[in-house]
Amino acid sequence: MIINIGRAQGSVAPSSRGMPETPLLDVRDLRVDFRDGWGWKPRIVRAVDGVDLNLRAGEILGIVGESGCGKSTLLRAILRLVPLQSGSIAWKGDRIEDFSQRQMRPLRQQIQMIFQDPFSSLNPRMTVRQIVAEPLHIFRSDSSRQTTFRAMQALERVGMNPRWINRYPHEFSGGQRQRIGIARALVLRPELVLCDEPVSALDVSIQAQIINLLKNLQRDLRLSYLFISHDLAVVRHMADRIGVMYRGRIVEYASAQDLYREPRHPYTQSLLASIPVPDPKVRSVSSAPSPAVENADAVNGCSFAARCPWVEPECRALSPRLLGESHQVACFVAQRQMSRPVPASGDSAEDGPKGIGPSSTDQM
Numbered sequence: 557m558i559i560n561i562g563r564a565q566g567s568v569a570p571s572s573r574g575m576p577e578t579p580l581l582d583v584r585d586l587r588v589d590f591r592d593g594w595g596w597k598p599r600i601v602r603a604v605d606g607v608d609l610n611l612r613a614g615e616i617l618g619i620v621g622e623s624g625c626g627k628s629t630l631l632r633a634i635l636r637l638v639p640l641q642s643g644s645i646a647w648k649g650d651r652i653e654d655f656s657q658r659q660m661r662p663l664r665q666q667i668q669m670i671f672q673d674p675f676s677s678l679n680p681r682m683t684v685r686q687i688v689a690e691p692l693h694i695f696r697s698d699s700s701r702q703t704t705f706r707a708m709q710a711l712e713r714v715g716m717n718p719r720w721i722n723r724y725p726h727e728f729s730g731g732q733r734q735r736i737g738i739a740r741a742l743v744l745r746p747e748l749v750l751c752d753e754p755v756s757a758l759d760v761s762i763q764a765q766i767i768n769l770l771k772n773l774q775r776d777l778r779l780s781y782l783f784i785s786h787d788l789a790v791v792r793h794m795a796d797r798i799g800v801m802y803r804g805r806i807v808e809y810a811s812a813q814d815l816y817r818e819p820r821h822p823y824t825q826s827l828l829a830s831i832p833v834p835d836p837k838v839r840s841v842s843s844a845p846s847p848a849v850e851n852a853d854a855v856n857g858c859s860f861a862a863r864c865p866w867v868e869p870e871c872r873a874l875s876p877r878l879l880g881e882s883h884q885v886a887c888f889v890a891q892r893q894m895s896r897p898v899p900a901s902g903d904s905a906e907d908g909p910k911g912i913g914p915s916s917t918d919q920m
Contacts, residue, residue: 578649579610580748580780581634586643588626588633588804603629605804605859606643611780613747618795618812619784620827626804627784628672631750634782635667636660665695668741672753674733678725684711685721688740695744710739714769731762735769742773751783755790767793788827792816800824803859810883820883820890823860858887 588604603626611617619627632638634645636655645653647663655663668691671677678687688707692698698706708718714735725733734754741749751770755763767790774781785791791798791812798815800808800823808821819825858864858871870888878884879891 579646580613580648581609581611581782582644582646582649583607583609583634584644584646586630586633586645587641588629588638589641602804604633607801607804607806609799609806611748611782613780614774614778615797616774616781616783616795618791618798619782619801620786620788620791620798621801622786622827625801627786627801628752630801631669631752631782631784634750635664635669662695665691665744666746667748667750668744668746669750669752670734670738670741670754673757674730674737675725675757677737678733680725683722683724684716684736687725687736688721688743691740691744706743707739710743711736713742713773714739729762730758731765734758734762734766738766738769738773742777745777746779748780748782751781753785754783756785756787763790770794788816788831800827805859805886806878807860807887808883808885809878814883818883820885820894821860821887822864822866822889860887 586604586607587602590601590603592599592601605626607626607630609617619630621627629638633640636645636652636657640653643653644651647667652660652663682690685704685707688710689703692703692706704721708721711718711721716732716735716739720728725736728736734757738754754770755766758766770781771794773779781794783791783794795812797809797811799806800815800821802823808815808819808824815824816828819828857873857875858867859875861867861871864871866889868888874888876886876888876891878886880894885891885894
């Protein structure tokens with residue numbers, strides 16, 4: 557997969573599998589605004605602020621970030637479920653950002669979505685047969701008998717007993733309901749599945765089952781996933797490449813291995829430091845940022861400047877752009893560190909974790 561988040565700088569993450577150059581999904585400078593309040597001067601909240609990404613066939617791209625950073629809005633914008641302020645969306649090379657809802661209708665057979673809440677995403681008045689077969693009825697792709705057969709086939713593929721097809725959602729557990737939602741998303745045989753935190757509402761043991769199911773389906777059906785979550789452990793297991801999102805912007809992008817081995821943005825470091833260690837004898841050294849600031853939207857420079865422990869005057873005046881090749885980061889401190897020569901082994905490092913910013917012990 558090739559993802560060019562920093563297109564303005566001409567940096568492209570190279571493909572590790574020699575895939576074709578044409579991306580399945582190509583998003584450029586996507587912006588989505590919402591109006592908060594009414595009156596003469598309503599507050600404009602920019603939920604998605606200039607996001608670029610590419611996704612190639614058969615790949616899994618993970619987007620991580622804390623709640624409210626714009627992850628779910630990004631997925632809905634790609635599906636054209638929310639209005640766009642600017643930017644472009646290309647599906648297999650065709651621009652779709654100006655498509656009407658009628659023009660988007662056939663495209664939605666190829667792009668499906670798995671929702672976060674398995675309880676509210678299923679109609680309690682419909683049987684499992686009606687829920688899973690509803691996309692087939694909407695697109696009128698088969699006869700009634702074939703529709704029922706394909707619905708039962710989709711249920712069996714996700715590990716559900718096809719004989720339960722006449723039951724209602726309230727008769728199932730949370731994990732079973734999510735499997736029904738996955739079957740509904742797959743019944744049209746899409747190429748791309750947008751996963752909106754599909755395991756965050758489930759128990760830990762059930763999360764592992766659903767994650768393994770999604771991985772197996774991706775391999776067997778050759779699906780592509782755009783997988784968003786605030787759980788870094790889940791994304792590390794699922795994704796080939798990861799983008800870190802903060803206040804509507806991608807602040808770091810790298811392969812899953814590189815991001816966890818060498819996080820460069822201070823926000824990424826704070827996210828990784830917040831992962832609990834299942835050992836009471838181990839004391840984690842946290843580099844948590846300052847609490848969120850309500851007027852952070854008014855900052856002209858870096859969106860993380862109001863919370864960053866290593867903020868400099870340049871950060872408050874200018875907005876950093878994503879720079880780098882396979883590992884891209886939007887941070888002036890990290891970019892300067894990347895441009896320095898690698899020190900010889902045994903030299904003392906004056907910088908902080910992973911060579912960025914001051915030492916975390918200095919912040920305690």
